[in-house]
Amino acid sequence: MDDKIRADRVTRFIETLNQARELGLSVIETTEFSLTLCLPYSDRIIGNPDTGVIHGGAITTLMDTTSGSVMLGAMDVFELCPTLDLRVDYMRPAEPRKPVYARAEVYKMTRNIIFTRCEAYQEGGETVANCVGTFMRIGPDALPKAYREKITGGPV
Amino acid sequence: MTDPEILRYTRDTGDFSRLITSIPYASFIGLQCDQFGDDLIFRLPAKDQNLGNPILPSIHGGVIGGFMELSAAIYLMLAQETIRMPRIVNFSLDYLRAGLDRETYAECQLTRQGNRVANVMITAWQKSRSKPISTARAHFLLED
Numbered sequence: 001m002d003d004k005i006r007a008d009r010v011t012r013f014i015e016t017l018n019q020a021r022e023l024g025l026s027v028i029e030t031t032e033f034s035l036t037l038c039l040p041y042s043d044r045i046i047g048n049p050d051t052g053v054i055h056g057g058a059i060t061t062l063m064d065t066t067s068g069s070v071m072l073g074a075m076d077v078f079e080l081c082p083t084l085d086l087r088v089d090y091m092r093p094a095e096p097r098k099p100v101y102a103r104a105e106v107y108k109m110t111r112n113i114i115f116t117r118c119e120a121y122q123e124g125g126e127t128v129a130n131c132v133g134t135f136m137r138i139g140p141d142a143l144p145k146a147y148r149e150k151i152t153g154g155p156v
Numbered sequence: 157m158t159d160p161e162i163l164r165y166t167r168d169t170g171d172f173s174r175l176i177t178s179i180p181y182a183s184f185i186g187l188q189c190d191q192f193g194d195d196l197i198f199r200l201p202a203k204d205q206n207l208g209n210p211i212l213p214s215i216h217g218g219v220i221g222g223f224m225e226l227s228a229a230i231y232l233m234l235a236q237e238t239i240r241m242p243r244i245v246n247f248s249l250d251y252l253r254a255g256l257d258r259e260t261y262a263e264c265q266l267t268r269q270g271n272r273v274a275n276v277m278i279t280a281w282q283k284s285r286s287k288p289i290s291t292a293r294a295h296f297l298l299e300d
Contacts (some may be wrong), residue, residue, distance in 0.1 A: 018207040019216035046180040047226075055181035056244050057222020064218035082208060082251065083217045089246045147211055 006073040013069055013078070013083040013151045020065050023058060028156060030099060035070040037062060038102040052096035056129075059100060059120050060088055063126065063131040066102040067116040071135065078113075078151045080143055081114055081135035088131045098122050112137055162296055167234055170223065175230065187217055187226055197233070198262040207257060215255035221247070224262055224278040224292045230272055232296055233263035242261035247278035249292040260289065272298055 007030040008032070014020040014037070023045070028036040039062040047055025069070055095098050106116035120129040126128055140148060149155055159178065166175045172189040178184045185206055189201040200206070200215075200223045208216030225247055232242045260282050267275040278292040279285075 006184075016210045016215060018210070019219050020208070022205045044180055044184045046252070047179060055179070055222065055226065056247070057181055057185065059215060060225065060247070060249075061218025061223040064216070064221065069215070080211075084219050085248070086217070086221065086248045087246070087276050088221075088250045090244055098255065100193070143211060 001030075001073075001076065001094045003030050003073075004034070009078065009151055010035060012153065013072060014065060016147075017149070019061060019067065024064065024108050025065055029103075031074050032073050032103045033070070033107075034103060035066055035073060036067075036101055037066045039100045039102070041098055041100075046092075046096075046143060051093070052134055053093040054096070054100070055086050056088070056090060058100075059090075059094065059129050060086070060105060060131075062100060062102045063088065063118045063120055063129065064133070065105040065132060067118045067133040068120075068135055070104040070106055070116055071109065071114050073150075074109060077140045079137060079150045083139055084113070084134040084136050086133045088129055090129050091127045094120075094128045095122055095126075099123070101127055143152075163233060172230075174222065176195050181222065182226060185223055187223060189229070191229075191231060196231055196263065196293075198223070198264075200260040200262070209254070212254055213257045215257065217251055217255075217258065219259065220251070220255050220280060220290050221249050221292070223260065224249070224290065225281055225294060227262045228264050228276040228278050228292075228294045229296070232266070232298075234274060235266055235269075238299070242298055244298070245273070245295040245297050247292060247294045248291060251290050253289045255280075255289045256282060261285075267293075274298060 045058040108115040118131040195234040262280040280290045
């Protein structure tokens with residue numbers, strides 16, 4: 001599987017997540033063990049109306065989506081991996097009117113559990129938040145075949 | 157962050173509509189709050205746009221996190237004697253059950269209030285309070 005196939009799979013996957021579509025999340029870069037997604041700025045997700053800073057919840061969703069999709073690059077057959085837990089540390093408020101990026105990596109993958117870490121940042125490289133997460137592997141059979149094929153882009 | 161006048165109004169009347177309207181993200185996910193005596197119950201009515209997994213279907217984990225995080229911030233704002241704006245430092249979230257496509261509830265508890273930092277526990281549930289879908293812990297920095 002090359003990075004183009006990986007990016008297409010992640011794009012198709014996040015397009016099935018209503019909230020990811022609502023936020024306008026898009027794929028920037030995919031490798032076997034890493035994934036970068038982009039959250040565009042929007043007035044609708046502001047948490048602090050005085051400053052225009054977006055709410056932490058939108059960043060949590062960005063990081064949960066990125067961390068929960070990064071494993072697609074490492075799996076031949078698509079599996080949906082529910083989040084077990086997330087720990088988010090906020091370093092600084094995201095600068096208004098600029099997109100926020102999240103880059104996640106898988107640092108350990110076992111038969112049952114996937115361990116991820118993720119950094120949210122903006123142009124210029126300043127870290128907005130860090131996140132570590134664990135995800136459960138429920139196996140490909142937990143999903144209907146049609147949905148798996150939709151994400152994979154062909155028969156599985 | 158939030159206008160002190162709106163906070164005072166909310167505290168005096170128990171009407172959360174102005175406070176919620178003043179925070180765009182609250183309307184984005186559809187957060188609601190009801191007061192019962194001194195207790196606050198936060199509500200997240202079912203909403204298509206909040207879904208993640210389309211097969212179950214279930215609410216996106218990030219939305220559940222955002223809902224709990226915002227609930228904790230509002231709870232803390234109203235729990236303060238003086239008007240102080242909480243700023244979130246970190247957030248630790250355990251997902252216990254899938255959040256199905258139905259109304260979700262959350263309640264908060266102030267575990268420890270120091271001079272500058274507050275520790276808040278948040279529990280979210282759907283069908284039964286005794287079967288939480290998620291529990292979380294947040295630290296907030298309080299600034300004058």
